Amino acid sequence: MTVQELPGAAAYRPTPPPAWKPLTDPAPLLPDPEPYRVLGTDAVADADPELLLRLYAELVRGRRYNAQATALTKQGRLAVYPSSTGQEACEIAAALVLEERDWLFPSYRDTLAAVARGLDPVEALTLLRGDRHTGYDPREHRIAPLCTPLATQLPHAVGLAHAARLKGDDVVALAMVGDGGTSEGDFHEALNFAAVWRAPVVFLVQNNGFAISVPLAKQTAAPSLAHKAVGYGMPGRLVDGNDAAAVHQVLSEAVARARSGGGPTLVEAVTYRMDAHTNADDATRYRGDSEVEAWRDHDPVQLLERELTGRGLLDDDGVEEARAAAERMAAALRERMNADPVLDPMDLFAHVYAEQTAQLREQAARLREELDAESDRHGTDDGGTAR
């Protein structure tokens, strides 16, 4: 029933409530209807050839890293690996747009972004190998721990960026989340806090089509995930997540905006997860080969390689050189991952509190006794430290 059909409606003239006015004009915040692209378009003329070549080398390395890590799961060297094959452009661009003083807040799938930012490839894998939760000092690398709970690292990024700004540092935090993570409450709270505080944060949603098996259409009814930005009062940007140059450009603009006090941006990168959710998942149960094949034609490494060779910036030797460098990285990673990590079980008690409680001291002593008894029985003196 419309207002006009209501009895007496003709006499009723609604007026806005006295104090009400819109806080923000929504129009500039809305994303473009199509994902932004650079490769294969006129926009590529503005792209820096040096940057494109760097992106390419990192993409090739990233692709190889994903393949190597997946192989390590088959050899039992990694407990699990959530591959980002197909999403390398997002991973690499996220790492490369940040200055050294900036912070990266990765999710569990973003090992590659951490490595591209300069983290030791083995330290980046400790969580997935299972020897340590976080194998690096977050402050040293300005990379937060890889976050397994969905979207819970987003408010951390907001708080850190806010704190940095309070201290007068022009630090930007870039936080990564998947399409499924946008349904979590922490996604909403983080975006809302960031917008209200005008925190220097960039949210990068990698929309790879599926949250494990659930497709985007069952995840959201929004026109796009980038559209969610307008509700918080921040700009939403939609970008082709397989176009490394486009992702880099859109993220660069968002980082620059954040750094200059312009507040947060929500970037949705439309991409596709070529592998299953992890090695433990069977993707054939929820998607067909034809869909995967269609995305194979839009592969991020191939897109950039075609652009670079087409423009004469890259030749067969250059391609070979990038592949050889990636192979060297993979061989080194393989070799280091084949060594058993040396663990000290007493570390279990070392970092629960700054000072161990009496109860933890007692429990640590009990474990020490058990380990001593074990090494006596086995006639070894390794104290049970081998894996």
Place this chain on the structure above:
Amino acid sequence: MTTAAATAGERTAKAKPATMAQALGRALRDSMAEDPSVHVLGEDVGTLGGVFRITDGLAKEFGDERCTDTPLAEAGILGAAVGMAMYGLRPVVEMQFDAFAYPAFEQLISHVAKMRNRTGGAMPLPITVRVPYGGGIGGVEHHSDSSEAYYMATPGLHVVTPATVEDAYGLLRASIASDDPVVFLEPKRLYWSKADWSPQHPTAVEPIGRAVVRRPGRSATLITYGPSLPVCMEAAQAAVEEGWDLEVVDLRSLVPFDDESVTASVRRTGRAVVVHESTGFGGPGGEIAARITERCFHYLEAPVLRVAGFDIPYPPPMQERHHLPGVDRVLDAVARLQWEADN
């Protein structure tokens, strides 16, 4: 200050009555004045001064960047505090009411409690989470929960709760100064309890983790904390007429737990009753009774008893007096201890 005049001045200041709420506010103020990295954030903490006025005046004195009114979102508040602590600040978060803290549980348990551990000691989080808790103020649904057992069950958190005006100040100062996260449970029905107290007096802040004997006695030990301490003190007073000389131990800190003080007391008296208003099943009393049994079995003249709230959702305010353990229920338990000993 070493002169006699200064000492006399302190004594004069000490004679002033103060409420627990005032002592908590003073602790926040002094911590913020002393350390510029201390930031207070939460819903209503700024202009309003908090719904219990604990943060009254802080925004005016330190500015709204040090005492910040946040959007209404507990996970967001605590999650932002995590990031702030990662960048070197010392956030003090207010959760307004016990049951309003539940949306922040994932942040608390998955991140606040674990960050030091999961980073191998590289990234401790000095966050204080202030949670007004417990009943007895006539609050409607979701305003009177005793959620201490949830926090106690999470390694990596300290859990403390003051029962006196002086402890409110000292424990909050110590919590904010701690390099580890502390869940600071404020017994809201004691907010308006008064004591002669001087903010100048507690110059040395005791480290958290120590229980204290509030009343020495020989017949049995009442082990309690927070809102139930006044109940136990009153019960101990009333028990004198029955010829019982009750010792009252105020835990002050649930994590770390002061086994030494509790064990020493129960070994002296041979009898123990744990008193709290949180539910009994799966509640703190079960853990405390088990610890006492393990350490004092051969000294015990009777089983360790618990006087707790009933195992029901917190009742509506017009019924809460039936739920909250009062003096009579404590004395009944003590009587049962006597009975067990005589048979």
